[in-house]
Amino acid sequence: MSIKLGYQIPSFTYPGVPVTALFDTVIAQAREAEASGFDTVLVMDHFYQLPGINTPDNPMLEAYTTLGALATATSTVQLSTLVTGNTYRNPPLLAKTVTTLDVISKGRALLGIGAGWFEQEHDDYGFEFGTFTDRFERLEEALTIITPMLKGEEPTVDGKWYKVRGAMNNPRLRPTIPIMLGGSGEQKTFRLAARFADHMNIICPRAELGHKVAVLKQRCEEIGRDPATLPTTWHATVVMAETEAEAGTLVATLPEGRRALAVAGTPEQVVETLRRDALGQGVDGITLNMIPNGHVPGAVSMAGTALKELFA
Template sequence: MTISLGYQIPNFSYPGGVEALFDTVVAQARDAEASGFDTVLVMDHFYQLPGLGTPDQPMLEAYSTLAALAASTSSIQLSALVTGNTYRNPTLLAKTVSTLDVISHGRAILGLGAGWFEMEHEQLGFDFDTFTERFEKLDEALQIIHPMLRDERPEFTGRWYRAHGAMNVPRYRESVPIMLGGQGERKTFRLAARYADHMNIICALPDLPRKIEVLRQRCEEIDRDPATLKTSYLTSVGLVETPAEADELLAGVPEDRRAGVFVGTADVIADRIANEVLGAGLDGVIVNAPRNGHVPGVVSTLGAALAPLVG
């Protein structure tokens, strides 16, 4: 498994309303598959996120969507970026992602994070807990999920979770890859070094070189070869043809997030990603296009420009 070029779908507010909604998602996934992306990812949220829209805007449940996309595509990998650990019992999550792997014939990736969107937790009845407790939960969950995805039957009793000889059958592959997402140098990176196959770094662009170096240090602290932990960066892109279109698109982006959005023609976006993201020492990049990714031709154009960077 490797994520060299991923396409994330974070937005489901499309022309045509709910009747056209999933068809528009499928069209993006198929265009991504055909144009050189190796992975399609969706967010694991129940409400739309601040900065992308209002909470009452459409948001599909992640694993139902991924299962349907597995039946609508043939080769592209499928993942959540990232699953909120607080939303599911770890044994259920292991079973869910293993089922996705069977349905997709070995194309599932478990993307996982500690969870952070407090409004969802409060309104939907999930325990939010403290920052420290959420990471305690993530650590415990990984101690159950990691072996369950590798044909082992974990015996574990922790503060938050327990499993007693938990079975996970059927499985399509010997193991399903695990990707953690985040930027925490003390907690997330240590868990990634211990359990993950891939680390998706989500941070301000100027911080990226330091984050990569700290992640390497976390691997070395436990005698893991840093090269065995693959890395990628999540960024938003805005495909436009003119400066006026760029200004119009950026006007809808909160000011504190504009530095992390690559806006321009496909060639401009590709040059910036090559220099500022891949040039920092990462193995791959995951892009989303929340403002116009649903427009026919946008995903294909991005794939044609970006795929040669990682090919």
């Protein structure tokens, strides 16, 4: 299972929507995505809203509770984080969590995972942040525990960061669960993806995407892996509206740093941009969010209906 067209929900700030109706709005987006051609629904694994989207005190739902509930509200879309923060997830417990999600969803879970990066969350919640090198060492060691557990093996690891002894993981529904890494680091993230991942979600400016795809292929070849066995997506913020003027108004609501990265315009314009600047650069699919208007009824349906033509 891989992703061709994924819809990420990174924001739970919905003007005029009370907290009592917040999750109804999340469900509505997931159902629109499922009905209109998206194959995957994703949420962030954060405790605070990210600086590039809004202020930290804005609403943020816990990822796996949210995905478990969405499993009962949907029937065909894959469900994943984009991506789980390894630094605040004990590896065998994470394997258990995503396997439980797989059972609940009848085989629709993906494990998206990364090294973790938002320091304020770690400091405020009491999780060790460590150095950049520390976080990637921990991720690598975690994957040596999680990967066999997802296959029903019972690893024993006495590592620098984690210790497990014959860790069991039952019940399971499938022989294994696909693992997706997210990021753009050519030296660490891409090397781990080549070793462990079934999917790589690349997050980078459009102008860098072709280079990133080429480097990821090189990392696969360095360890004798066929690059074709590691499908890729590119992550985009999409601002789609019926008119170019309306799209421009919505773009203006984004934080300044994100405006320049957004793919904006009418459905036809967005499709053409993604065809040229994403699929044309060698990725296999797209994950996207619609921060300004994804919560507005019909917006996700408009995007799914237009974008699925890229994969017809």
